[in-house]
Amino acid sequence: MSSAQYVVIGAGLAGAATAWQLATRGHEVTILERSTPANDAGSSHGSARIFRYAYPDAFYTGLVQQAKVGWDELTRLGGRELITPTGSVDYGTLREPEALARVLQTAGIEHELLTADAARERWPQITFDTPVLWHPGAGVIDAETAVTTMVELALAAGARLYTDWPVARVTETATGYRVHNDTGEAVDAENVIVSAGGWLPSLLGELPLPSAFRAQIPEITVMQEQAYHFPYADPDTAGHWPTFIHKMDGMQVYGLPGGRDAAFRGQKIAEYNGGKRLASAADQDGIMGAANRERVVDYVARYLPGLDPTPYAETTCLFTNTPTEDFIIDRVDNITLLSPCSGHGAKFAPVIGQLAADLATGVGSVPPQFQARP
Incomplete structure (x- = not known):
């Protein structure tokens, strides 16, 4: 022993x-x-998790700043790139980009508030329905x-x-x-x-x-989340996609470049906490729910014109949550x-x-x- x-x-x-x-x-x-x-x-x-500073709670934004010091040390010690810079956009009626911008301003984090029209000019592959917060320090973590x-x-x-x-x-x-x-x-x-x-x-x-x-x-609740990879309508835009969080009434969606997980061909899109609840991880079955797939496909068709709304890959993962x-x-x-x-x-x-x-x-x-x- x-x-x-x-x-x-x-x-x-x-x-x-x-x-x-x-x-x-x-x-x-x-x-x-x-x-x-x-x-x-x-x-x-997998290779695709969002790194971002934008939180409505200044506590978490400050904690990200502390974490970034650790990521830099880990990158130096391991000799591997762990965060690919992409920048991030936050928008939607319930995402409150103006409030997020105030938190980033107080923390001294580079950011920009854009109108929906200005954001569409910069990222025509995305349909924005509210003002947009952009912060270039965000990226994708290779978990x-x-x-x-x-x-x-x-x-x-x-x-x-x-x-x-x-x-x-x-x-x-x-x-x-x-x-x-x-x-x-x-x-x-x-x-x-x-x-x-x-x-x-x-x-x-x-x-x-x-x-x-x-x-x-x-x-403690365990959710079997569902994520989908949608191909770029124009492969030349592959390096020009930010990560995003879009929060509106009834639905919150996030997206990021899919990276190695899906052969670098498209964006990883998912509805936040949109999967099914499990008693524990031991109960996961990897089965994708048809209703969630339909909701996410409809979302892509409506809000992400830069993607082909037919997923070419899909996967499940676990979110383990506390009430807060x-x-x-x-x-x-x-x-x-x-x-x-x-x-x-x-x-x-x-x-x-x-x-x-x-x-x-x-x-x-x-x-x-x-x-x-x-």
């Missing part, structure tokens, strides 16, 4: 970032991954490469990685905890960081958490809960890893927004 000072459960973006931070600080770390890092069944796979890079850096600093090691339960011991899998193997740990994403709801009952702490954990869409980063005894990230956590991975490592080692605290306890 092996043992470690810190065991990290889950090698997605948040878990990999935490393991990287802990290992490079000189701690003994073991990573337990139910499959392989950044696998397709989790929330951190899979980011996870691979952070895991490699953690291993180089002495961490161990066990793959195909699905955690079944955690029990208390005289010196800490014992993490078990379904085949009878176990790893002893002084501290456990649970970064299980969509598997957290089914794992919570198998963790030795105090009842008072458990009772205050917010409701804040993250959970909290610790009780020597167990740190590190998930879910509510469908927008990818861009924060480096700073999430820093916060979780600070909390798990007792050298720092986390913002109150992330505490399970009010």
